[in-house]
Amino acid sequence: MARMPSAERRRQLTEAAIRAMTRDGVARTTTRSIAAEAGVSLSVFHYCFASKQALLESVIEAITAHYVTVVRQALRPRATVRETVRAGFGAYWDHVRERPGEHMLTYELTQYALRQPGFEHLARRQYELYCETFGELLSQLAREMDLELRVPVPVLARYLAAMTDGLTLNVLVLGDARGTAGLLDMVTEHVAALMEPAAADRRPLNSDPLPATPW
Incomplete structure (x- = not known):
């Protein structure tokens, strides 16, 4: 996976979260599904969002x-x-x-x-x-x-x-x-x-x- 500045990675994950939540709803959207939507590992997600x-x-x-x-x-x-x-x-x-x-x-x-x-x-x-x-x-x-x-x-x-x-x-x-x-x-x-x-x-x-x- 190519390295990306943390601010850009946060934007990528945020947009992925918007797509996932729009599709599945807030309650059913998980950190794992957002990471999958963004094409990154779960550890990358937790690095960007505490x-x-x-x-x-x-x-x-x-x-x-x-x-x-x-x-x-x-x-x-x-x-x-x-x-x-x-x-x-x-x-x-x-x-x-x-x-x-x-x-x-x-x-x-x-x-x-x-x-x-x-x-x-x-x-x-x-x-x-x-x-x-x-x-x-x-x-x-x-x-x-x-x-x-x-x-x-x-x-x-x-x-x-x-x-x-x-x-x-x-x-x-x-x-x-x-x-x-x-x-x-x-x-x-x-x-x-x-x-x-x-x-x-x-x-x-x-x-x-x-x-x-x-x-």
Whole structure:
């Protein structure tokens, strides 16, 4: 077996774990089956991950990174805030359609962590990561388009995390793609309305600067 840097080996095993858990479920996936999926020995697995908690945290972070990369690329500034926000939601939803099993796995990971003694912190970390991710994306968008948010970033980030979480589960269950498009349009309008040009950009075009105060 060719030697590989430990960070790269961890990524390989994490992706193998995602495939195995998506196929077999979290509870039925073993360290042996993950090692087999990755094509490495069991000793290599234990060298890279000291515990199952460490593996699951790596899985949660990797799944989140999968769709964040896609959304971040789609969030490049467009003609309007609405078009930009809608492109971000559209990219996320394309990812859900392309990898439904991976998104189903995120809910299974949450339930597994909440029910398994000693793993509860993983569920909290999972949702904290969602909020942190949305906060980073919102801050990036505000910087690039010179926007001000009408609510604090942490509040809007948590709202978006809760909204997309519920909507994703709803559609994974009901499978209503056309209805989802309408919901995304509605959420886009709401989110775009909470963003406005920075203060300097809101001055009317025909307004003159205040005259200098005579001294």
